[in-house]
Amino acid sequence: KHLSFLPASMYTEIQQERPDSGNSLTHPDYIDGNPDLIKPKKLLNPVKASKSHQELHRELLMNHKRGLSMESKPELQRVLEHRRRNQLIKQKKEEEEAKKLQSPFEKELLKRHQRLDQLEKQQEKQEDHAPEFIKVKEKLRRTSTVSGDEKAA
8 A cells, every 4th residue: 555645543554454354353453563553561460460479479389399288377477476466465464454553533433333333223123023003103203293393483
């Protein structure tokens, strides 16, 4: 073909030059060897490109070559788990010590709070076991005192 006229894009020129043979598979444009086209590069898998993945893969290959069982954990993983366990134990101990080192005022407040809770539970139990007519009578007394106070004011 003559290059006397330039088409709108290089893609249309390539399509015009290539005869369609009825092949259902499309061929990439960069096979033609046209120097004006930018050839695509294969994208890297971010997981495989990461150092941790590469190190893990290398370790697995070494273990496979040595014949070591995969069930045993690598030394690094064992050390990290041991550290995590120790940190959790240390943190629990610190929390227990903090609870023990509460001020006397805070201890007294806790005791009073617990006593109040117990008294409330006992009152609820007593109210539950009381006969119905006593409950109604208590409600009537409350309403009568409230209405009497309102009349006085």
